Amino acid sequence: MATAEVERRRGQLAALSIAAVVIIVGVPLWWKTTETYRAWLPVSQIRELAKLQLQLSADVEVVFARGTVTPEQQKKVPLTQTQEEDHAIDDDTALKYRYETKYRTATIMEEDALNKPTAAEADLSLHVLSESPCGSLVIYVIPESSSLLPEDVKVYIGQRRTALLRVAPQMRTAKTLEQLLHHLQPHIKQVLRVMSFSYADITAALSDRVRFHPGNKESIADSMRAFKSSPGYEITFSLLNPDPKSHRLHWDIEGAAQTYIQPLLTKMSPVANFSIDSQTLHYAMLGVNPRFDNTRSAYMLNADSLAHVINPVEARLGSNAASSNPVLNFLLYVPDAYHSPLYIQDQNKQKVPSNAFHSPRWGGIMVYNVDSYYGPEAEFPVDININMAKVMGVFLAQLRLLLGVQSSPPPPGFLVAPCGRTGLADWELDRLMWSRSVENIATATTTITSLAQLLDQIGNIVINDNIAEQVSSAVTSLQLAVAELEAGNLKFALQFSKEAILASEKAFFDPSLLHLLYFPDDQKFAIYIPLFLPMCVPILLSLIKIASEARQKRREKQVKKD
Amino acid sequence: MILFVNDESIFLISSGFTRLFLVLLDKQVCTSRFWFNYRHVANSLSVYRSVKRLGIPDSHIVLMLADDMACNHRNPKPATVFSHKNIELNVYGDDVEVDYRGYEVTVENFLRVLTGRLPSSTPRSKRLLSDDRSNILIYLTGHGGNGFLKFQDSEEISNVELADAFEQMWQKRRYNELLFIIDTCQGASMYERFYSPNIMALASSQVGEDSLSHQPDLAIGVHLMDRYTFYLLEFLEDIHPASKANMNDLFKVCPKSQCVSTPGHRTDLFQRDPGSVLITDFFGSVRKVEITTEVVNLTDPIEQVDESPANGEAREEMYSYVDQLPVSEIIHQKPKQKDWHPPDGFILGLWTLILLVFFKTYGVKHLKHIF
Numbered sequence: 001m002a003t004a005e006v007e008r009r010r011g012q013l014a015a016l017s018i019a020a021v022v023i024i025v026g027v028p029l030w031w032k033t034t035e036t037y038r039a040w041l042p043v044s045q046i047r048e049l050a051k052l053q054l055q056l057s058a059d060v061e062v063v064f065a066r067g068t069v070t071p072e073q074q075k076k077v078p079l080t081q082t083q084e085e086d087h088a089i090d091d092d093t094a095l096k097y098r099y100e101t102k103y104r105t106a107t108i109m110e111e112d113a114l115n116k117p118t119a120a121e122a123d124l125s126l127h128v129l130s131e132s133p134c135g136s137l138v139i140y141v142i143p144e145s146s147s148l149l150p151e152d153v154k155v156y157i158g159q160r161r162t163a164l165l166r167v168a169p170q171m172r173t174a175k176t177l178e179q180l181l182h183h184l185q186p187h188i189k190q191v192l193r194v195m196s197f198s199y200a201d202i203t204a205a206l207s208d209r210v211r212f213h214p215g216n217k218e219s220i221a222d223s224m225r226a227f228k229s230s231p232g233y234e235i236t237f238s239l240l241n242p243d244p245k246s247h248r249l250h251w252d253i254e255g256a257a258q259t260y261i262q263p264l265l266t267k268m269s270p271v272a273n274f275s276i277d278s279q280t281l282h283y284a285m286l287g288v289n290p291r292f293d294n295t296r297s298a299y300m301l302n303a304d305s306l307a308h309v310i311n312p313v314e315a316r317l318g319s320n321a322a323s324s325n326p327v328l329n330f331l332l333y334v335p336d337a338y339h340s341p342l343y344i345q346d347q348n349k350q351k352v353p354s355n356a357f358h359s360p361r362w363g364g365i366m367v368y369n370v371d372s373y374y375g376p377e378a379e380f381p382v383d384i385n386i387n388m389a390k391v392m393g394v395f396l397a398q399l400r401l402l403l404g405v406q407s408s409p410p411p412p413g414f415l416v417a418p419c420g421r422t423g424l425a426d427w428e429l430d431r432l433m434w435s436r437s438v439e440n441i442a443t444a445t446t447t448i449t450s451l452a453q454l455l456d457q458i459g460n461i462v463i464n465d466n467i468a469e470q471v472s473s474a475v476t477s478l479q480l481a482v483a484e485l486e487a488g489n490l491k492f493a494l495q496f497s498k499e500a501i502l503a504s505e506k507a508f509f510d511p512s513l514l515h516l517l518y519f520p521d522d523q524k525f526a527i528y529i530p531l532f533l534p535m536c537v538p539i540l541l542s543l544i545k546i547a548s549e550a551r552q553k554r555r556e557k558q559v560k561k562d
Numbered sequence: 563m564i565l566f567v568n569d570e571s572i573f574l575i576s577s578g579f580t581r582l583f584l585v586l587l588d589k590q591v592c593t594s595r596f597w598f599n600y601r602h603v604a605n606s607l608s609v610y611r612s613v614k615r616l617g618i619p620d621s622h623i624v625l626m627l628a629d630d631m632a633c634n635h636r637n638p639k640p641a642t643v644f645s646h647k648n649i650e651l652n653v654y655g656d657d658v659e660v661d662y663r664g665y666e667v668t669v670e671n672f673l674r675v676l677t678g679r680l681p682s683s684t685p686r687s688k689r690l691l692s693d694d695r696s697n698i699l700i701y702l703t704g705h706g707g708n709g710f711l712k713f714q715d716s717e718e719i720s721n722v723e724l725a726d727a728f729e730q731m732w733q734k735r736r737y738n739e740l741l742f743i744i745d746t747c748q749g750a751s752m753y754e755r756f757y758s759p760n761i762m763a764l765a766s767s768q769v770g771e772d773s774l775s776h777q778p779d780l781a782i783g784v785h786l787m788d789r790y791t792f793y794l795l796e797f798l799e800d801i802h803p804a805s806k807a808n809m810n811d812l813f814k815v816c817p818k819s820q821c822v823s824t825p826g827h828r829t830d831l832f833q834r835d836p837g838s839v840l841i842t843d844f845f846g847s848v849r850k851v852e853i854t855t856e857v858v859n860l861t862d863p864i865e866q867v868d869e870s871p872a873n874g875e876a877r878e879e880m881y882s883y884v885d886q887l888p889v890s891e892i893i894h895q896k897p898k899q900k901d902w903h904p905p906d907g908f909i910l911g912l913w914t915l916i917l918l919v920f921f922k923t924y925g926v927k928h929l930k931h932i933f
Contacts, residue, residue: 207694208694208735228693255864256864259864303851303853306851307849308803309851310849311617311618314619315619319686324686324689344853346853352853352854352855354853354854357853358851358852358854359849359852360850364854366854388864389860389861389864392860393857393858393859393860394858396860397856397857397858398854401854450733450734453733454730454733458726508734509677509678509680510679511680511681513679514670514679520722531910534910538917
């Protein structure tokens with residue numbers, strides 16, 4: 001019948017159109033609405049960063065004073081040389097040190113400066129003449145007969161960026177300039193290693209990328225003492241008074257911090273931000289009992305028991321709850337009247353002159369005895385004004401150690417000038433900036449590469465636009481930092497490396513990157529089957545029916561033909 | 563669950579290998595609500611107490627307790643949580659610092675603390691401030707199953723998520739070595755999926771076994787502790803800060819005869835030999851100290867901090883309160899528009915409706931075209 005045929009056609013058309021809509025419209029729609037939003041990340045650039053090739057450049061000027069070069073050698077000067085040293089740390093990290101050395105003779109004013117009676121004065125007048133830019137060095141080669149340096153000292157390192165190197169007797173035998181330079185080379189290298197970057201410092205700074213095992217105990221201790229690079233630090237000064245009934249302590253911490261500590265922190269402001277606060281704790285005891293020593297008629301604290309002092313005290317120290325910057329604690333402990341005076345003794349049972357100790361990556365403690373301030377007939381409580389210059393001298397030294405300013409003692413034959421009013425020599429700051437830049441770059445590259453790897457591995461994490469922005473800016477800053485290091489612009493390199501590390505940390509630790517979307521496959525099936533199965537079964541069956549009818553019709557046609 | 567975080571500095575020992583500066587982090591988490599899960603809170607608090615006794619300060623401990631047993635209205639001895647029969651030992655004390663309490667103990671918060679992805683307003687005490695030299699101890703207790711741990715009776719954390727979280731910690735160098743202890747049923751399944759280096763794991767029972775509780779107390783009316791933790795604590799009571807006990811001793815804690823379940827451990831990811839790892843590496847904390855030998859010579863007198871007139875003027879500004887919460891506005895506020903979701907079963911109902919309409923319009927006889 002015609003109507004039956006039409007009906008059947010309509011039925012077939014209905015089934016086919018439903019199937020078409022489901023496949024053409026439904027499946028893409030479902031796919032689009034259930035995918036996670038992932039902003040584009042510069043993956044190829046990140047992969048390039050995984051292989052880190054760092055080049056550190058330093059400009060060195062070697063100035064020959066009168067009496068160190070012969071006239072015929074002098075003809076060849078001024079001269080510029082470039083030396084490069086390659087170190088491959090591991091598969092992904094390679095270092096290159098590049099020294100651009102300029103040799104020249106001293107000017108008349110520099111000669112005058114070098115004729116000053118002491119090395120310190122010479123250093124000061126040399127500094128007045130010319131100021132070296134950040135990251136560069138000047139080495140003055142002075143003749144053997146010069147009286148600036150004492151007998152056994154061959155190198156004097158000044159407070160700024162200059163060093164005085166005394167010519168050794170065997171260098172006099174050099175005839176040509178090349179021979180002289182050849183003799184000087186190892187000494188210059190030694191000076192450079194102390195004053196700018198050394199292999200040990202830089203590889204320690206790379207410890208985030210490269211897990212390496214340092215050689216000896218001293219270098220382990222050195223690498224563990226300083227805090228890791230951080231954009232900011234909090235410094236807390238605490239006065240511990242276990243006996244307020246006997247001692248009423250006054251300390252001008254505000255003035256002392258402003259006068260003694262702030263200059264150092266201001267000078268170090270390119271490296272990190274610092275904030276200082278102070279507190280006083282009453283009835284705060286040390287956790288250990290000191291022993292009375294009859295020979296010295298004083299109480300002594302053993303070096304071994306010092307380790308147990310810190311933890312009980314730490315529980316009572318407050319800290320700034322708002323920031324997660326590392327905290328450096330400096331404690332000033334004034335012993336109670338009964339246990340005065342209290343001295344710390346070292347392993348050899350000798351009194352420690354500074355009466356202070358420090359703990360790596362934590363802070364320092366100093367014991368300040370006040371028994372000399374009053375006699376036995378004093379009326380308690382006694383008012384005591386603490387000598388802040390002495391206290392801050394110790395704390396400043398500890399601060400220098402904890403911030404990584406001074407890591408290892410200089411080699412023999414070197415005399416290092418005391419660090420001056422700010423507590424930090426210019427070359428020490430340079431050295432810190434080199435190692436901080438390298439550390440920041442190393443940390444930022446590992447953070448970015450591991451973030452990219454993580455986001456690749458776990459497909460369910462949503463990557464928002466702001467994270468993509470942070471990652472891109474971190475990558476750009478890193479590339480700039482590496483370029484600036486190559487060019488030798490230390491200040492800019494440090495700044496870019498700080499930006500890079502801030503951006504990379506912000507991207508990595510963004511709260512939105514939490515992946516709570518672990519769905520095992522059977523759970524996925526359990527969710528989708530009740531939604532799609534009731535709809536798909538009729539469609540599939542009707543398509544099968546249409547197909548089988550079409551085949552049957554074709555077979556009938558075949559039979560009719562025959 | 564309790565996350566303990568402790569900082570530890572170890573004296574360098576010249577015994578053939580180098581020990582790094584260790585910072586210990588412990589994390590202790592108890593994930594169970596309700597009064598009858600008293601023992602899980604007592605477990606966590608007992609381990610917390612031992613770790614504090616061995617020297618770790620609160621600033622290095624993250625303690626997460628899912629319910630408040632000490633002030634539960636069913637507690638016949640309020641403000642106490644006991645861990646021994648005959649009410650010998652109150653582990654709640656007066657210096658317990660709980661960082662995440664009650665409903666804050668969720669899978670999300672736990673993973674956020676581990677990976678460090680906390681909002682910037684989170685205070686220091688709620689963060690895990692570890693670095694690459696820190697040793698972390700993680701102790702979890704609660705109800706668990708094969709491959710998951712139950713949180714708050716409504717969600718679970720799977721072993722895959724935990725392993726991924728540890729891998730993220732390793733990528734960011736948030737730990738040096740990690741000791742993972744879990745006291746739940748089928749606890750060994752939780753450490754099966756770990757793949758990051760330097761992780762050592764202990765569990766109170768194998769897959770398919772239940773961890774049993776130790777002793778009920780008739781006065782309080784609930785079980786006070788789980789067996790594994792009870793014997794673990796007995797073991798820890800013998801440890802003092804200078805103790806030389808090592809991990810192999812810890813593996814022997816609570817054999818099958820005492821625990822009924824078989825405790826398990828996993829050390830293949832750990833680089834050092836367990837026999838050389840001291841218990842105090844993870845449970846205790848002794849700081850390394852160095853004598854300060856150099857002093858900076860300061861001779862300038864202290865500058866007076868003057869108050870300039872400009873400062874003086876600023877100082878006279880009156881203090882004022884920050885805008886208070888606009889309570890009146892809030893009370894009279896209209897209810898917030900929540901995102902609209904279609905009612906449940908909507909899609910199934912929709913399809914049923916479509917099919918019914920189709921067949922009603924065209925008659926049931928067309929059914930044969932479909933089926």
